[in-house]
Amino acid sequence: MTKDYYQVLGLSRGATIEEVKKAYRRLSKELHPDKHKGDKSAEQRFKEVNEAYEVLGDPQKKQMYDQFGTTSGPGMGGGFEGFSGFGGDFSGFADIFENFFRGGGGARRKPSxxxxxxxxxxxxxxxxxxxxxxxxxxxxxxxxxxxxxxxxxxxxxxxxxxxxxxxxxxxxxxxxxxxxxxxxxxxxxxxxxxxxxxxxxxxxxxxxxxxxxxxxxxxxxxxxxxxxxxxxxxxxxxxxxxxxxxxxxxxxxxVKPDKRFVREGDDIHSEITLSALDAILGTQVHVETVYGAVELKIPQGTQPGQVFRLKDKGMPVAGTTSRTGDHYVTAHVEVPKKLSRKERELLEQWKDISRE
Ligand SMILES: [Zn+2]
Ligand SMILES: [Zn+2]
Missing domain, CATH: 2.60.260.20 (Urease metallochaperone UreE, N-terminal domain)
Known part of the structure; x- marks a missing residue:
């Protein structure tokens, strides 16, 4: 994709801006088209050297390049957006377009x-x-x-x-x-x-x-x-x-994700799985929150997909000291796939009773 601009200037990665300037001055003199009339490879080198200097000679673009290996990394400041649209090999041209259409206006303004x-x-x-x-x-x-x-x-x-x-x-x-x-x-x-x-x-x-x-x-x-x-x-x-x-x-x-939690705004969502009997009879379970485990009372007759709210166990609201979101726990209910004979008998009995 993008050429190694340091290599183009004969430098190793991490060279300082002073070293970049020095290398550029030397190479642009050496490769100047006036000295190499009709020499295509010198012309190409000259172009590459200029392109490399456009990036490494500018402290902001250099930093971007050092960090992301490209100048079209995240958060490019205004004025450089056009850069990325042209893709790797054409980035030099993009720069020319910019300067061309700005009519070189940048030069007349006194840089800050x-x-x-x-x-x-x-x-x-x-x-x-x-x-x-x-x-x-x-x-x-x-x-x-x-x-x-x-x-x-x-x-x-x-x-x-x-x-x-x-x-x-x-x-x-x-x-x-x-x-x-x-x-x-x-x-x-x-x-x-x-x-x-x-x-x-x-x-x-x-x-x-x-x-x-x-x-x-x-x-x-x-x-x-x-x-x-x-x-x-x-x-x-x-x-x-x-x-x-x-x-x-x-x-x-x-922010790295935590696979136990899903964050939505300042609220946290997580899931638990209950056995069918626990859902029917009610129980007490451990629930992981971002502040550690808490006990949650599961009432008798809990329905599949029922949601429990743990108030104020969500994320702190940035910029405040007292407000926090909530934590919502969704209960899944697991129906047993196999029954022992004894279990089956008891459930049949239960069925009979509930029919009465
Ligand atoms: Zn000084
Ligand atoms: Zn001057």
């Missing part, structure tokens, strides 16, 4: 320095949804560069015109497409479209004021959470460029 949001998935046990839990999440994210304290500037450096974009804040890139060669304009990432950079950028972060590092975030999973719900942890996304505000971390919770 705010850090990107990160979306990840966390699997919680069924019991976590009952009692709530604290979970540690390990992820790679952009954190403030300690060397320059987020400024991106080497100590004592002057501010000069950006050499990447010549002070215009925009970069023009040639790309092959169905329509021939398209010149696309991108906001210059080096100067963040401002056209100005410090004469000497911080060596440690290359001027971004942030670096990708392993981080641990503690997430509180609230009691009563539903499968597929997303939690927002403010300020735990990527830190912004040059000390700007951080993005948020969105944690999509997948």
């Amino acid at each position: 320095k705010r850090g990107e949001d990160i979306e990840i998935q966390l699997t919680a046990d069924f019991q976590d949804a009952v009692a709530g839990a604290q979970r540690e999440i390990h992820l790679n994210k952009m954190v403030r560069c300690k060397e320059c304290d987020g400024a991106g500037t080497a100590k004592g450096a002057r501010i000069v015109s950006c050499p990447d974009c010549g002070g215009t804040g925009q970069i023009t890139r040639q790309q092959q497409s169905f329509f021939g060669t398209i010149a696309q304009r991108f906001a210059c990432t080096r100067c963040n479209a401002s056209g100005e950079v410090p004469e000497q950028a911080c060596v440690s972060c290359g001027g971004e004021g942030r670096r990708e590092e392993k981080a641990t975030v503690t997430v509180r999973v609230p009691a009563g959470i539903h499968d597929g719900q997303t939690l927002r942890v403010r300020g735990e996304g990527n830190v912004g460029r040059q000390g700007a505000e951080s993005g948020d971390l969105f944690v999509r919770i997948a």
